[in-house]
Amino acid sequence: MANHGSPFDREMESLLTALTEGMLDEVGRHRLGELMRDEPEARRLYLDYCQMHALLKSAHGVLSAVAPKANRWRRHLWTCSGVAAALVLTLTTSLVLYLHRPSPDYRAFVVSTGGDVHLTREGQAGPAQIGMTLNPGDQIQTGPESTVDLRLADGTTMQLGTESIVRLLSRQDGQCVELKAGNMACDVKSRDRHEPLVFATPHAEVTVLGTVFNLSAAPVATSVRVARGRVRVAGADGSMEVTEGNQATVDVHGACAWSPVCDLDFTAMKDLPPQLETVFCDSASLHTPGRRIVPGPAGVRLEDGGLQFADPRPVFGEHGLIVSRWIEEVPGDLAIEVEVSAGDRWSLGIAVDGDSFQGYRVIFAAPNYPFGITIDSLFPSDMTLLAQDPRPIPYDRGHLLRVEKQGQRIRVWVDREIRIDTEVVHPLSSDRRRTFAISNFGASPLIRSVRVWKVASSQHR
Amino acid sequence: MQDRSKDTKAFVELMTAHQGRLYAYILSLLGDVDQANDVLQETNVVLWRNAGEFRPGSSFPAWAFRTAHFQVMAHRQRQLRDRVVFDDEILAALDPAAREVDETYESRERVLAECLEKMATSHRDLLHRRYVHGQSLQMIADSCRKTANGVAQVLFRIRRSLMECVTRSSEAGGT
Numbered sequence: 001m002a003n004h005g006s007p008f009d010r011e012m013e014s015l016l017t018a019l020t021e022g023m024l025d026e027v028g029r030h031r032l033g034e035l036m037r038d039e040p041e042a043r044r045l046y047l048d049y050c051q052m053h054a055l056l057k058s059a060h061g062v063l064s065a066v067a068p069k070a071n072r073w074r075r076h077l078w079t080c081s082g083v084a085a086a087l088v089l090t091l092t093t094s095l096v097l098y099l100h101r102p103s104p105d106y107r108a109f110v111v112s113t114g115g116d117v118h119l120t121r122e123g124q125a126g127p128a129q130i131g132m133t134l135n136p137g138d139q140i141q142t143g144p145e146s147t148v149d150l151r152l153a154d155g156t157t158m159q160l161g162t163e164s165i166v167r168l169l170s171r172q173d174g175q176c177v178e179l180k181a182g183n184m185a186c187d188v189k190s191r192d193r194h195e196p197l198v199f200a201t202p203h204a205e206v207t208v209l210g211t212v213f214n215l216s217a218a219p220v221a222t223s224v225r226v227a228r229g230r231v232r233v234a235g236a237d238g239s240m241e242v243t244e245g246n247q248a249t250v251d252v253h254g255a256c257a258w259s260p261v262c263d264l265d266f267t268a269m270k271d272l273p274p275q276l277e278t279v280f281c282d283s284a285s286l287h288t289p290g291r292r293i294v295p296g297p298a299g300v301r302l303e304d305g306g307l308q309f310a311d312p313r314p315v316f317g318e319h320g321l322i323v324s325r326w327i328e329e330v331p332g333d334l335a336i337e338v339e340v341s342a343g344d345r346w347s348l349g350i351a352v353d354g355d356s357f358q359g360y361r362v363i364f365a366a367p368n369y370p371f372g373i374t375i376d377s378l379f380p381s382d383m384t385l386l387a388q389d390p391r392p393i394p395y396d397r398g399h400l401l402r403v404e405k406q407g408q409r410i411r412v413w414v415d416r417e418i419r420i421d422t423e424v425v426h427p428l429s430s431d432r433r434r435t436f437a438i439s440n441f442g443a444s445p446l447i448r449s450v451r452v453w454k455v456a457s458s459q460h461r
Numbered sequence: 462m463q464d465r466s467k468d469t470k471a472f473v474e475l476m477t478a479h480q481g482r483l484y485a486y487i488l489s490l491l492g493d494v495d496q497a498n499d500v501l502q503e504t505n506v507v508l509w510r511n512a513g514e515f516r517p518g519s520s521f522p523a524w525a526f527r528t529a530h531f532q533v534m535a536h537r538q539r540q541l542r543d544r545v546v547f548d549d550e551i552l553a554a555l556d557p558a559a560r561e562v563d564e565t566y567e568s569r570e571r572v573l574a575e576c577l578e579k580m581a582t583s584h585r586d587l588l589h590r591r592y593v594h595g596q597s598l599q600m601i602a603d604s605c606r607k608t609a610n611g612v613a614q615v616l617f618r619i620r621r622s623l624m625e626c627v628t629r630s631s632e633a634g635g636t
Contacts, residue, residue, distance in 0.1 A: 133511025
């Protein structure tokens with residue numbers, strides 16, 4: 001190499017600096033070309049320099065390891081000068097081992113795409129294609145009809161749902177995947193406990209050492225559902241561990257862990273579970289204190305692909321309310337998710353803190369009542385309207401309906417979009433059956449599944 | 462199904478492990494960091510699409526570099542003439558030289574951490590901000606009361622000093 005400070009050296013410094021910073025102009029490009037053709041030494045320096053730039057671009061792990069930690073250790077050694085030499089030796093050995101471990105790779109690959117998926121890099125957006133690499137800082141976004149599968153270098157897979165935005169980050173504490181909005185299903189390969197994978201949302205951070213889970217970030221809340229393993233969820237007011245089969249939600253009120261009450265997958269069911277009791281009440285007595293509730297097992301039927309409420313008139317000879325209620329007592333604070341298929345015009349009631357006669361009913365897509373979502377109660381006798389959201393629910397696609405009750409707060413989502421968030425003060429009967437239920441309200445949708453969770457622990461303020 | 466998943470995983474690992482080398486090679490031939498990023502992505506897309514053609518046990522870098530070379534050539538044809546840094550004659554000379562330098566990549570990568578550890582803390586911090594956090598020259602300059610050009614010069618010297626260190630260390634290691 002030429003002596004540092006020589007004219008050649010200064011010229012190469014100027015050209016290579018401009019090259020790596022993306023500022024090489026036409027004159028510079030021409031001059032660099034001349035040097036490459038005429039000066040073997042310039043060519044060697046150029047090639048080595050390109051290689052060093054590439055090495056540093058790929059060295060996130062090494063750079064993270066040496067930047068902040070070395071400072072801390074050095075300060076520590078200064079302040080603890082009296083500590084025995086053995087400790088220094090141990091620290092040095094650890095440092096050497098740490099620095100020579102394989103450098104973690106924080107990139108991801110686009111494994112498959114469905115529909116239009118966009119990649120934003122350094123402010124420039126373009127289509128994401130299969131095989132592309134995502135580097136820390138890159139953001140990927142799906143649309144209303146598109147999805148994308150990503151794979152990290154260690155084999156971890158992430159499936160982004162529709163209307164989701166994810167950004168890869170390289171932080172001082174390791175790799176981070178920021179879910180800005182939407183939802184993703186993740187299968188995280190086992191990791192060293194010192195290098196966990198962190199998923200960040202607007203409300204929480206989920207720390208993962210290796211597990212399978214679903215993460216959803218809506219504007220008002222984050223939810224994580226663990227299928228295998230365990231994760232640690234941290235919100236603004238502390239953290240909690242979420243284990244297999246459970247879920248947690250985090251919002252401005254704090255974090256809440258949920259454990260399952262039941263998981264009814266009607267698409268795979270031949271017979272209804274014995275805990276699900278179906279009853280019928282005719283319209284004439286429904287709004288009176290002496291309402292006539294009779295057993296009505298014929299009011300629901302399992303069909304290919306799910307459960308449906310029958311048309312009451314042919315089955316019971318008159319109009320009325322068909323209710324499928326859980327006969328086991330469950331706490332009033334719970335979350336219910338119902339998955340419905342696309343179909344003709346339908347509506348559906350979900351009752352919490354009591355069945356459809358005694359608890360709070362959330363009616364989805366009932367025409368003119370008002371049309372979107374309504375919360376009401378039939379207790380003590382007549383319908384009492386408690387809250388409503390008039391935005392319609394389209395019938396031409398399936399939906400995930402969620403109702404959550406904690407204390408007096410009831411929240412209602414459609415496809416992870418919150419529609420109602422309200423406090424209900426309407427009193428219920430003290431001797432009601434604590435349970436949940438689903439009910440008809442006109443034509444029935446095809447119900448694919450019903451999943452219910454009760455509060456396991458709550459840090460809500 | 463399981464075999465396919467296993468093959469996919471192995472292929473992703475190979476692609477991941479060679480991203481730095483591919484980028485260095487492509488950048489060497491193009492002389493433009495933005496174009497090199499684009500062509501690396503195009504190369505990845507082609508590699509992924511043609512993954513079935515790769516025979517496990519054969520040389521992945523040879524196959525990947527061949528693909529990258531064709532992508533570089535295709536990219537040059539699409540570029541306006543004044544955006545191409547090197548003419549065909551120079552490119553013909555650079556290609557074998559870049560592959561020769563690539564043979565040192567892994568040995569230099571192994572000693573990079575050791576060389577970084579020998580550097581001044583402020584220099585390591587600067588590299589961290591630039592390469593890990595992706596901060597712009599101006600952002601770094603604003604925070605340390607320097608000009609963007611001044612920061613760029615310091616970065617050049619850091620890279621050059623690291624180049625000398627990794628060359629020395631990897632050669633001393635017998636690689």
